[in-house]
Amino acid sequence: MNTPRDWTDFSALDPNSNSVIATYFEVARALREESRPSRGGRKPWLTSLAANILGNDEAHNIAVAWLKSAFTASDKDLKKAQQFSQRLCSPRRLDKDSVAIFVDAWWIFSENQGGTLVADFLNKKRRERGFVDDLNFIKQIGGQLQDSANAEAVNGQSPAKRSHARDPGPETSLPKKTKVVNQPSKRQKRTSGKRKRFLQPDNISSTGGSVTNALVRPSRADIKLEGAEPGPLPVTTNAASEGASIQQRPHVLSDLRPHLPQPFSVGPLRQMASVLDTHEEVPPMPNWIMDDIDIEQTGDPNAASASIPDNALPTTGQSAPKPCLQIKPPLWAVSRQEVCESFDWFRSYQGGVYHANGFAKGYLLSAFAASRDIFHHGGQVIISHGGGKWESQHMTRGQVETHLADDQLAQDKSVRALIANYNNKRPLVLLIDDKYALFPFNLSASGITYAVLGFYFISGYWAEYQKASNERGRVVRYKFAFQWCSNQGIPWWLHPNASTTPSTHIDQGSIILYQHVKQERMCPRCQTHSPSVYTQWMCLKPDCSAFWINQHGKSPAEDCLTYDDEFLKLAPEPPCPYRSVDLIPHRPQPRPTDGITTDYVYTRGWRCPSCNRLACRSKWEQWECPSCGWSLPVQGRTRKASELRGIKMDVGFYDHAITNGSGIKQGPSVSYMSNGGQGHYQAFELPQQRGRIVIIHGCLPFGNVDADHIFEEYQKHASSVRGTMLTHYFSQNAGAPYQYVGGADNTIPFENAPVVSKARDLIQARLRQALNIQIEFNEVLSCAYMCKQKMAFHSDAEKGLGPIVAGLSLGAPALMHFRPCSRFEPDVNKRGTILSLILRHGDILLMDGSEVQQFYEHTVVPANFRIAATARLISPENAMDGSAKRAIKLEA
């Protein structure tokens, strides 16, 4: 086989070879050539890549990435290829995305190489996976390369229909906004050196008879830049060399747009996906799909709507099972905690609407779809109720209470925020969970619980009555119509890679006409306007006496309302200030120059760059994806107590404040001796002999040396001693199981945590020295608070806890407040703080007496990075009783 000097020249390869891998060897050799010093300096990674490809069966995926970059000539693809190459050269294993690239590249490759090689390869793969029948890929691939008239023979469809899907044909048949590239773009003109060569027509030539086409795919960036009229691509002008039969056609946007599904015609990419379906390793969407969404202005909303049944209905009961997603959404998660800790657009642990500063930022579509909620135009128009006030059950003092559904009001926080978005034309982010019945794919089958759809603006809102099981039999619900912000390109779930299931085709021609102003009518009774949402107009203002009354003077029957077609058309869009990239969580610098990785941002989760999962930062030492194991080490320095302990507390007292009328008796400041020096303590007696709170200050001048060491050691060993993360808050339990942290499963023995033992020893020594209390604690909960984290009010009233709880404070100072428990003072306004203390580095806080926990609760608010080790004596029955739960809340 000849070695092509220019590895974009695939025509020089042996077209009869039945081993496609050989092609990659050629690519690899060319890559090696590229890495020669004479070509602009030795690139070691390229050299080792070449070596890898030659010696590693899997490595040809990388070559494919290069192939892709050659054909798209886009900087982005080039960068991807480099990234993947670098990854391969590192000891990490090849990730799944490379497989997806492989698929994608095959598609491109097939368009250039004709059918034989691709068909052989695909069928070989099929046979390896147990298929007995070979598919006629050649025909399909050939079909793609034919013009639309010839294509009819391939799948029996009318040329007109096919051409709509694959090749828009002459200019007149293109949707208005479609742009056509026929000139080298500014970007192309600017490109020099190796990249430039990819674009040169001379590189595409044909010497072998089986080469049926040679196309250079313009980059997506070029498509965006260029607005030229259709015409022959310059690259094709010289392509028909040496007698090869090369067909030329203008490149139009739809070529780069994902293939639209056709009932009986499946492009090679889809074929490939279905072939791979049979294999466990379903290729995920390449990572750059998110980037594609950013840059790809299809200008053709038809493309977006074609793959999903219009106005998909909930799949309940007998309905057909939903197809599985073949891709990973650009942002997805398994738990709500992951979403809230990683995704700034939705940080609501409970409600369905996340709002901040009076505006909704995120909206979760979940179960409880109200009547007439819809997912229309493939999800580009979604109508949903405003959330909140459904029938719910609450636990109040041990009793389950059912709260009946109630009317939503325009003043309700969530509704008000959504209306503010509408009035200010401010987009928000829609998310779905696996209980949202209207999404046409089965999320849970892919292990996905939450997925981010993207930015939407609110194109309308109104109120209506909804059936409910309350005494009136109905409630007022605010409904919101959300419309996809089209600057994001095609919604990801409409990408043809998303599903292997061809689905209903919707009328593509009409969508452009959908841009229209929503009709409204004035209510003769209240003189305000309501949109014409349904075929029968009604006043949709709940304050009006004519609310929800039709022209017959009646409330419409629940099931006989039909949306007005006009209303469902896409509304004119306000400008969207966000791009898809704004959805991606910011990742803090893993190696900050000052070495400080204890700031709040380091508590946030991340989006795994490999599989797009939103994941918590559950490990001290790194962000790690629980799905694919991808990790990003956090390389900070150990912080010294000296840099934190001096932080001033902005409060009006030096060490403590007792609220007037609390009944607390303050004891004198008493000194005590320890090996390192002298310390002092102060006790606060609670009223009615409910116990005492004592603060034992660290010893000066040298007594805090122990605490200094422990603080540093905690940080050094955090990765090895940490247990399972509870929230975005590093905590770990040692010794006896503590139900609050999940019992035995999340507890490690003291032997495995020497630093925790040291903390326990120091606490015990101080109790002995200062208060003459001899105690051997059998449990220590260690918590690391990053900057801005705090522990909300709670009490340590778990069954089996001994009466003495003592905690060592390390690092930054913290404020600790005590207040009466709700049980004794249900009115939260009367439950003010009775005692506040400043806990400083080396201090030990003792809560002495079980009633301290029964009658009071406490909160801790550190001023910056702080570690606390709280020691308890837990009886064995507590270890056995898995039901006990402490009502503790960790907050940031």
Ligand SMILES: O=C(O)CCC(=O)C(=O)O
């Ligand atoms: O951070 C602290 O010092 C207190 C921790 C605490 O309240 C607890 O573990 O229950």
